[in-house]
Amino acid sequence: MKKLIAFVAVFVLLAGCAAHQRPVLYPNAKLNGVGQEQAQRDIDQCMQMAEAYVKKHQDSKVAEGAVKGGAIGAATGAAIGAVTGDFGRGLAAGAAGGAAGGATHGIFKAAEPSPVYKQFVNRCLREKGYDPVGWE
Numbered sequence: 047m048k049k050l051i052a053f054v055a056v057f058v059l060l061a062g063c064a065a066h067q068r069p070v071l072y073p074n075a076k077l078n079g080v081g082q083e084q085a086q087r088d089i090d091q092c093m094q095m096a097e098a099y100v101k102k103h104q105d106s107k108v109a110e111g112a113v114k115g116g117a118i119g120a121a122t123g124a125a126i127g128a129v130t131g132d133f134g135r136g137l138a139a140g141a142a143g144g145a146a147g148g149a150t151h152g153i154f155k156a157a158e159p160s161p162v163y164k165q166f167v168n169r170c171l172r173e174k175g176y177d178p179v180g181w182e
Contacts, residue, residue, distance in 0.1 A: 067159055068093075069167055069178040076175035085176065092170035100163045 069089055071077050077085050126136045159167075159181070168178045 072177040
């Protein structure tokens with residue numbers, strides 16, 4: 047159990063250190079006219095507006111991944127336990143491993159902005175005259 051907690055803690059820290067994605071702008075007349083510094087301030091403002099109006103549901107993605115992973119891991123562990131003769135131990139080990147893997151996947155998924163969040167920011171930038179071409 048201690049190893050599982052340490053494993054999940056490492057991935058939580060890694061996810062927290064991951065760089066946040068930001069929009070990439072096409073060098074149109076607006077960008078060329080205002081320059082990179084002003085464009086970055088406008089991107090920040092649009093991202094703050096999106097934060098205020100769009101919920102990213104980060105915690106729910108982590109929990110959802112853990113639940114799905116736990117269920118799949120439990121089923122796999124139960125099958126292995128049934129074959130090896132130790133059903134209970136296989137079930138517990140599979141559930142723990144699956145939950146850890148699912149939570150890890152959820153953590154990394156939660157670090158990405160949602161499609162709605164990205165669309166909100168892109169629209170805000172277009173209304174300011176910019177041309178967002180993607181996110182990095």
